[in-house]
Amino acid sequence: MRFISQLDKDSDCYRRNRADMLALVDQLRALEARPMALSEERRARMEARGQITPRDRLARLLDPGLPFVQLHSLAGYMVDSADPETSVPGASVIIGIGFVSGVRTVVVVDDSGIKAGAMTEMTAAAFLSAQEVALKQRLPFLHLVESAGANLMEYRVELWAHGGKLFRNLAxxxxxxxxxxxxxxxxxxxxxxxxxGLADYVVGVRKNGMAALAGAALVHAATGERANDRDLGGSEMHAQTSGLVEYLAEDDAHGIEIARQVVAALDWNKSLPERPAPADIAPPLDPEDLAGLVPVDYRVPYDMRELAARVVDGGVFQDFKPRYGVSTVCLQAAIQGIAVGIIGNNGPIDPDGATKAAQFIQLCGQSDTPLIFLNNTTGYMVGTAYEQAGMIKHGAKMIQAVTSVDVPRITLYVGASFGAGNYGMSGYAYEPDFLFAWPNATTGVMGGEQAAGTMAMVARAGAARKGQDLDEARLAKQSAMIAAHFDQQSDAFYTSGRCLDHGVIDPRDTRRVLAFCLHTCREARARRVKPGSYGVARF
Structure with a gap:
């Protein structure tokens, strides 16, 4: 059926929601602009060396006019620096999925304009995530390399320990x-x-490309040998002597063109069935409405069907068991012609809602239908009535279904996603194929207000048990500190900085991003690959 919207775009509520959401989108864009501006400061120096900048390399690599979905654009925010005013997101790397010679490809670009592309802990986390996407979605992995290695000024042993996974994943x-x-x-x-060293194909750029286990300075310090970097690891040496480089390029642009030719020669899409171009039946309701539909405050309710109607083909969906477990919404729909099951929240998940969702997930597994989870829940219901109704066992059914279902899963945090409700709604720990957040999203074990209230009750009970008077002023100060601590860590920008999702997106881009991810997953399932016992070794 086609959903009949009840949204009043002339209301004060809509205008307030829209202003609040667009302010968060502006904040997102401002954060994403910080690494661009910082990297751009080194343009003149790079051009003096005959190089082009990392973002210009990316632009030359990608097919013009085709979509590119950036991943982990906020990686490192509030991690590498705790000051929100100066923290630079991006973790000195640019990551995404785009088209290279017509092939959907995972691309990683070292942003050598920022600290020479040195790697931090969050660089490693984002890099590992990109490798997992490439492995799961059967996409070529293309790395534009220029990095000073680990950032020794911010070195922690965890970076070294996890860094080994980068090489393992290449193998x-x-x-x-x-x-x-x-x-x-x-x-x-x-x-x-x-x-x-662990790549299957290496393109080396003359004069600037260099790979060595130790540069000239370290070699001299360690062994006393006086060497120069070009003899140690220049692209020319590796192309002629060591055999590390397969293709020698004259400059950056030539190197990128060779990489595009390598991808084209793979004929990577040869096993994909011919499909007609999807009929893009745009929703009749304007996706622009999404900026005003959803309240920034997750405690203010709205109907998840209003959101879905602005994302799915034609605004048409079939409502599964709409009168049962009413706070859990299960919909059958399509996005760019791909059938999907959508599970959303109109509040906490009760026993009936968990049972309904578990059945719906299993049905989608049976029909091999991708699942989309629209998170806006404070969790599973608590209280005597709900415990006696079997909340634990019914919630467990839902979590088991999410864990076991073998279909593509795409998760969006569009509001609250707290506690075990996050688990049942295919949160980070359940490794969905793709996980994005809206800028208003808030995630964690519980909200700051609830955490502060819980700890206050614990303090009062403890004081009463000991027969002591409670210092109310001190308790109020402690409650405020707890609430602020929890709320800061549940913020979408903060959690994305820790790579707990694939990125934060503008709500108005939701249909575009979902369609891109669905087509990526569909291709992965159709593509045949030829695994071996070992990775390809260089002889």
Whole structure:
């Protein structure tokens, strides 16, 4: 059926919601602009070396006019620096999925304009996430390399320990039959030398490309040998002597063109069935409404069907069991011609809602229908009546169904996503194929207000048990501190900075992003790869 919207765009509520949401979108864009501006400061120096900037490399690599979905644009925000006014997101790397010679490809670009592309803990986290996407979605992995290696000024042993996974994953990709390609634009030393070392195809750029386990300074300090970087690891040496480089490029632009030719030669889409172009039946309700439909305050209710009607084809969906477990919404619909099951929340999840969702998830598994989870819940219901109604066992059914279902899962945090409700709604720990957040999203074990209230009750009960008077002023101060602590950590920008999602998106881009992810998952399931016992070794 086609949903009949009840949204009043002339209301004060709509105008307030829209102003609040657009302010958050502006904040998102301002944060994303910080690494661009910082990297751009080194343009003149890079051009003096005959190089082009990291973002210009990316633009030359991608097919013009085709979509590119950036991942982890906020990685490192409020991690590498705790000051929200100066913290630079991006973790010195640009990551996304785009089209290279007509092939959907995971692309990682070292942002050498920021601290020479040195790697932090969150760089590693974002990089690992990109590798997992490439492995799961059977996409070529293409890395434009120019990095000073680990950022020793911010070194922690965890970075070294987790860093080994980057190399392991390159070997896993190759062994799984998924090609990984590196373009050596500049220095890649120490552990970074294994980025091209473990790639299947390496393009080295003359004069600037360099890979070595140790640069000249470290070699002299460690062994006393006086060497120069070009003899140690220049692209020319690797192309002629060591065999590390397969293709020698004259400059950055030439190197990128060679990489595009390598991808084209893979004929990576040969096993995909021919499909007619999807009929893009746009929703009749304007997606622009999404900025005013959803309240920034998750405690203010709205109907999740209003959101779905502005995302799905034609605004048409079939409502599954609408009178049962009414706070849990289950819909059958399509996005760009791909059938989907949508599960959303109109509040906390009660026993009936959990049972309904579990059945719906299993039905989608039976019909091999992708699932989309629209999170806006404070969790599973609590209280005597709900416990006696079997909340634990019914919630467990839903979590088991989410864990076991073998269909693509795409999760959006569009409001609250707290406690075990996050788990039942395919949150981060359940490894959905893609996970994005709206800028108003708030996630965690519970909200700040609830956490502060819980701790206050614990303090009062403890004082009463001991027969002591409670210092109300001190308790109020403690409650405010607890609420602020929880609320800061549940903020979408904060959690995205820790790579607990694939990125924060403008709500108005929801249909576009969902369609891109659905087509990516569909291709992955149709594509045949030829795994081997080992990754391709260089001899």
């Amino acid at each position: 896993r990709l190759s062994a799984a039959g998924i090609p990984n390609i590196a373009v050596l634009h500049g220095p890649s030393t120490a552990g970074g030398a294994y980025m091209p």
